[in-house]
Amino acid sequence: MPSIAITQPYEAVYIVDATLGDEQTGAITPKSKTLIETGGGAVDKIDIWERRKLAYEIKKQLKGIYMYWQYLGTSGMVEEIERNLRMLDTVIRYYTVRVDEDVVPDARPSTVDDDTFAKAASTIPDEEELVTGAVTSRFRDDDDDDDEFDPDLEEAALAVGTDKVEE
Secondary structure, X not given: OOOXXXXXXXXEEXXXXXXXXXXXXXXHHHHHHHHHHHOOOEEEEEEEEEEEEXXXXXXXXXXXXXXXXXXXXXXXXXHHHHHHHXXXXXXXXXXXXXXXXXXXXXXXXXXXXXXXXXXXXXXXXXXXXXXXXXXXXXXXXXXXXXXXXXXXXXXXHHHHHHHHHHO
């Protein structure tokens, strides 16, 4: 009689190099999903927390993309996932914790579908990119007519401001 592996819920956070493109960042998601599913587990939730400044420098990086996973699996599966993450140069830090014990996998419905995996492959700009304007074209409006500089309007605005100060 084969032994039945006990499935337990885990949470994992991966910090990925922030200088990577969406393709390279998105390549981590399917690999981890495949490892979980072939090991008899199930992915419950995937969330990208965005590009953030790290609390301290890790592997000469000051920013990272945080990826949050909830999944059901065995301890051997966690070891295999972490072994694969260790081999990836794009992952600068990872951490996995067991959330609960002795869970029936069929009792927990998964909220992960193909759209969730597609969203996990793209990131949003961090606060520095938003302030400096170094945002890629997919986050900008294509309507550039409103953004043009009009010197006459600026002079009129300055004149109005000057009149109020003189009064």
